[in-house]
Amino acid sequence: MTDREKIQQILQGISKTALPAQPSESLFDAGVLDSFSLVDLVAGIEQAFGIKIPDSDLNPRQFDSIEYIEKYLSSHR
Amino acid sequence: MSFIRAFGAYLPETIITNDQLASRLGCEAEWIFKASGIRERRQARAAGENETLVEMAVRAGRACLEHAGLTPDQIGMVIMSTGTAPRRFPGPAAETASQLGLPAGVATLDVPMASAGTLFAMALADQLAARYGNILVIGVEKMTEIAWREPADPNLAILFGDGAGACLISPNSGIAEIVDHTLQSDGSFTRDLRLEHDGTLCMEGRSVILQASRKIPAAIMLLLERHKWSAADVNVLLMHQANQNLMNRVAQAVGMAQDRVFSVIEKTGNTSSASMLIAAAEWAHQQTSLSGKRIAFAAFGAGFHWGALLARGV
Numbered sequence: 001m002t003d004r005e006k007i008q009q010i011l012q013g014i015s016k017t018a019l020p021a022q023p024s025e026s027l028f029d030a031g032v033l034d035s036f037s038l039v040d041l042v043a044g045i046e047q048a049f050g051i052k053i054p055d056s057d058l059n060p061r062q063f064d065s066i067e068y069i070e071k072y073l074s075s076h077r
Numbered sequence: 078m079s080f081i082r083a084f085g086a087y088l089p090e091t092i093i094t095n096d097q098l099a100s101r102l103g104c105e106a107e108w109i110f111k112a113s114g115i116r117e118r119r120q121a122r123a124a125g126e127n128e129t130l131v132e133m134a135v136r137a138g139r140a141c142l143e144h145a146g147l148t149p150d151q152i153g154m155v156i157m158s159t160g161t162a163p164r165r166f167p168g169p170a171a172e173t174a175s176q177l178g179l180p181a182g183v184a185t186l187d188v189p190m191a192s193a194g195t196l197f198a199m200a201l202a203d204q205l206a207a208r209y210g211n212i213l214v215i216g217v218e219k220m221t222e223i224a225w226r227e228p229a230d231p232n233l234a235i236l237f238g239d240g241a242g243a244c245l246i247s248p249n250s251g252i253a254e255i256v257d258h259t260l261q262s263d264g265s266f267t268r269d270l271r272l273e274h275d276g277t278l279c280m281e282g283r284s285v286i287l288q289a290s291r292k293i294p295a296a297i298m299l300l301l302e303r304h305k306w307s308a309a310d311v312n313v314l315l316m317h318q319a320n321q322n323l324m325n326r327v328a329q330a331v332g333m334a335q336d337r338v339f340s341v342i343e344k345t346g347n348t349s350s351a352s353m354l355i356a357a358a359e360w361a362h363q364q365t366s367l368s369g370k371r372i373a374f375a376a377f378g379a380g381f382h383w384g385a386l387l388a389r390g391v
Contacts, residue, residue: 028283035286036322042287055291056265060283 003049007069010044023066038063049073079206080251081199081388085141085243086358087133088345089119093221095235102231109235114321118238118346120221130163134173134217137241137351140358141213142177145245149178153210155185156202158194158350160272160379161219162187173215184209191218191272192317192378194350195242199374199386200258202246210248216350217241223278233278236320238346242354251391252367256304258386259296270379289323289377294330296385297375301331304387308332310371313360317376318342318352327375349378366390 001009004023011019011027014037020030027033033041041063046053053076062072094117095106110116122128134157142149155177157170168187175181186201188194195216202212220237246255266288269281293316301308308331316324321342328338339360341352348355353376361367367390377383 035283036290036326038283038287039290039326055263055288058284058287058291060281060287 003070003073004066006048007045007066010041010048011066014040014044019066023070026064027066028064033063045069045073049077051076078255078257079203080247080249080391081253081255082147082211082245082247082251083141083145084354084358084361085137085139085144086355087136087140087241088355089121089128089133089239091120091122092117093120093238098235102229102234104231104235112322113236113347114340114342115235115346116343118221119240121219121239130159130161130217130219131169131172131176133219133239133241134169134215135176137217137243137354138173138177138213138215141243141245145211145247147211147245150180151211152179152183152213154183154202154205154212155179155215156188156198156212157185157215157217158188158190158198159217160189160191160194160349161223162189165274169217190378190380190382191349192319193376193380193382193384194378195354196258196317196374196376196384196386197260197382199244199246199255200260200384203255203258206246206248212246213243214246214354215241215243216352216354218349218351220347220349223272226277228277230277232282233280236347238348240345240348240351240355242348242351242356242358244354244357252361253370253372253388253390256387256389257300258384259299260382260384261292261296262380262382264380266381270381272379286323288381289319289383290326290330292381292383293327293375293377293385296383297327297331297373300373300385300387306371306387311337311373312370314338314373314375315353315357315360316374317378318345318356319347319377
């Protein structure tokens with residue numbers, strides 16, 4: 001499973017809203033994420049990728065699109 | 078360690094329901110409840126009608142002294158937290174002490190810290206009580222004056238209410254012994270929740286929720302592990318009443334049943350640094366005895382400042 005597929009699986013597990021067509025689209029604007037499901041997303045990423053995201057990296061903008069999440073993961077592994 | 082001897086609270090008489098607020102803000106009453114768990118909040122009377130921040134603090138402080146069975150001359154210090162003080166200086170603590178009837182010369186300390194202020198004040202009082210005797214801690218906020226200032230942001234304006242909470246920390250005896258506390262701060266998030274002088278309230282809600290959802294449980298678990306308490310051992314979690322959804326998240330993260338989180342937010346809204354002690358006063362009022370009960374306090378707020386405190390009923 002690719003990083004993108006894993007991220008999509010996490011998102012589908014925490015939101016009933018359809019994922020945006022483009023990986024660059026905002027997950028907040030699309031209604032996939034809100035303040036509270038963002039917490040679930042971060043926990044899901046940590047579990048699925050076996051990493052610990054430090055609190056200092058928890059800028060919501062870094063998780064606003066599938067593309068941003070991919071970039072974060074590739075630069076922190 | 079010192080003892081919690083009593084709690085007290087004051088809520089203004091004027092109730093503002095979600096229906097009233099929704100029509101003012103152009104949103105739905107049920108959306109307010111879903112987003113926050115709040116159905117109504119209290120509003121202090123306008124300053125012209127003489128319900129000032131100090132007046133609210135005095136009423137909560139007086140209720141606390143009555144519950145403690147103490148008179149003003151038995152208080153050795155007042156520590157008061159607020160993020161909505163009407164002046165840059167002096168802070169409201171000295172004036173509050175004076176209006177409470179404390180003798181001149183009794184030390185007072187202002188903690189200008191929204192939301193987490195009373196937790197920090199309780200921890201300070203715990204350390205200072207051995208030297209200064211009984212310490213009255215008060216958290217008081219007039220949040221509606223800030224959050225409803227035009228142009229009001231509905232996402233913020235729905236959250237807040239006015240009120241005051243208090244507790245009495247004594248060096249030798251009380252209803253619960255303070256076991257331990259942890260206080261923490263991180264200034265790299267200063268801009269995410271702030272109120273500039275003469276400005277409007279600014280909150281990056283996503284950042285606040287994300288950080289609070291991790292930092293509050295971590296602070297509680299740090300203390301639980303240090304004292305070998307399990308989450309199931311804790312009889313009640315008395316938290317800063319920020320948002321019901323956040324409180325539920327914290328309970329879930331700590332592994333605590335949600336009914337252990339005592340909440341008054343439905344009736345009070347978020348009263349910032351007053352909220353934790355308003356909740357504590359209501360919870361204590363409902364108990365016949367605190368003996369043997371394990372109590373966890375926790376708060377998070379602008380700064381960011383956060384922490385937790387454990388106490389055990391005696």
